[in-house]
Amino acid sequence: MLLNYKVSIKVLAKFTIIFGIILNSFQSNAQSVSTDPAVIAAGKALFENNCTQCHGVSDEVVVGPGLKGVHSRRPMPWLIKWIRNSTLLINSGDAYANEIYNKFGKTQMQSFDFKDDEIVAIVSYIKDESEKAPVAAAAPVAGGSGVQQVASTQDNSSINYILILFILILVIISVVLVLIISLISKYLNNSTSISEIDREVINTKFNLSSVYNSKSFKGIVTFVFVLIIGKACIDGLVGVGISQGYAPTQPIAFSHKLHAGEYKIGCNYCHTGVYKSKSASIPSANICMNCHNAIKQESPEIQKIYKAISSGRPIEWVRVHNLPDLANFNHATHAKVGGVECKNCHGPVETMEVVQQYSPLTMGWCINCHRETAVNGKDNHYYDALMAAHAKNSKEPMKVKDIGGLECSKCHY
């Protein structure tokens, strides 16, 4: 009996070891996701530099699907193929790839020439993030965001409690009032010192339609109605056409942070019109080629520039800033004559991975600056006479408003 036990334990142990080895080799073949913090950190950096413009690690769709749990949704070899070149995988007839491609309106995900372990690192990061989120929500003590979440639900429920309390108090007050009224009218009815007419008034039944028809009720209802409609209209109008913060994804992942920030290429090297004409202009692919005929030729992003040139079709940059046609804005006037720096209107472009609209570009924004900004008299003798005349009448420096910067016709055709 005892012997039997020993044998079976031995067999079991051997079996476990063999099974373990098989499993292990299987896993390393399939490039298992790692829980090593260093790998996860590397994956995080890669993800943030390459994927965040289109993906989040949640269920939320950005441009592409939320990647939460994608490590369990797809096997690693598939993920590697997909991230290296999704088009290739789609064209190979892979059912899942085609399904998701169609589901996202045939938006093409760009290709990344990552090594296997780089992709494994990204997926490890995604797995780590995916498993973090629900834990934080369920165990609020563990993470800062969890605590916040619980606090905010508490806030909500305490507001609900206050509301319920209010309603209860209101109900109690009205019950008490009704009781008092009935008591008083009973008392008055029983009193003998009351005239017939007063008695009639006391006994008139409460009449709803008289409330509906009363002037003050109609007045209040109309007032509230007008208030609500008015608020909706104003909110709607104020928001029309303002797109501050707009930062569309561009066809080539061109980075101002890299070119204007790290490599300190001057803005007007590419935006050639900015000091001499109305439009700053967007550089043609030929300007890129000044450098990229030699730099990073193998990058898929740079290949797109070559493709644009060989096909003769310009790169279709998505316009970020767009004033309505009725407004007249001139870059040379501001950047050259006025000496206004790019960052006053466009913000710190040299730190932006993707350009975004920094200022509201509303009429109020233009006018405010014209009220506050002094005319630039340095290196510009055009204004000498005007400035001298202005100085006679006022101690303040001559502002843009003083040379007609608030006149409708200056900005509107």
Ligand code: HEC
């Ligand atoms: C320019 C936008 C864009 C970028 C950048 C991008 N993706 Fe995608 N991705 C998509 C779109 C769109 C889809 C949906 C499929 C399609 O339309 O091709 C997708 C699908 C995926 C899928 C399949 C998701 C699923 O639910 O099965 C994975 C995995 C993925 N992307 C990973 C990545 C990783 C990792 C990166 C960064 C290295 C990245 N993507 C960068 C747009 C992008």
Ligand code: HEC
């Ligand atoms: C190497 C070339 C290059 C340099 C240098 C450069 N830009 Fe750009 N810029 C571009 C390209 C290409 C685009 C269009 C793609 C985009 O929006 O990212 C662009 C777009 C912009 C836009 C948005 C245009 C729109 O569509 O409304 C602004 C604003 C801008 N650049 C400002 C600057 C400023 C300010 C600097 C200097 C700090 C600068 N750029 C330097 C190439 C360049």
Ligand code: HEC
């Ligand atoms: C004055 C030189 C110069 C000009 C002009 C220039 N670039 Fe670059 N670009 C660089 C340098 C330098 C790098 C960094 C290369 C590296 O990381 O090794 C770079 C990197 C890039 C990258 C990143 C490539 C990658 O895969 O890492 C892209 C995309 C890019 N440039 C697009 C453009 C576009 C589009 C234009 C034209 C609007 C342009 N560049 C004009 C010098 C230039």
Ligand code: HEC
């Ligand atoms: C006084 C504010 C102001 C300053 C200063 C300014 N811009 Fe602009 N910029 C604008 C506005 C407004 C637009 C939108 C113009 C339109 O839609 O007609 C714009 C648009 C652009 C565009 C898009 C293409 C175009 O010309 O419409 C680029 C590129 C640009 N600016 C680059 C620059 C650069 C580079 C500088 C600095 C040398 C600069 N801007 C200085 C306000 C400014």
Ligand code: HEC
């Ligand atoms: C950051 C400050 C600033 C902002 C914002 C700004 N401007 Fe100006 N603007 C100036 C300055 C400074 C001058 C004076 C240039 C000069 O010395 O002639 C000027 C001059 C002008 C002029 C010429 C006025 C004249 O009498 O010759 C026009 C037109 C104009 N701006 C239109 C606009 C419009 C349209 C906008 C909004 C889209 C705008 N500006 C936003 C600073 C600004």
Ligand code: HEC
């Ligand atoms: C400094 C330049 C500037 C001056 C001066 C100026 N405007 Fe404007 N105005 C603008 C700009 C820029 C817009 C577009 C704003 C937007 O799209 O939100 C605009 C928009 C408008 C609009 C709204 C049009 C629409 O479709 O929403 C009206 C109306 C208007 N202006 C009338 C005037 C009148 C009247 C004056 C003279 C009292 C005047 N503006 C002076 C720059 C100016």
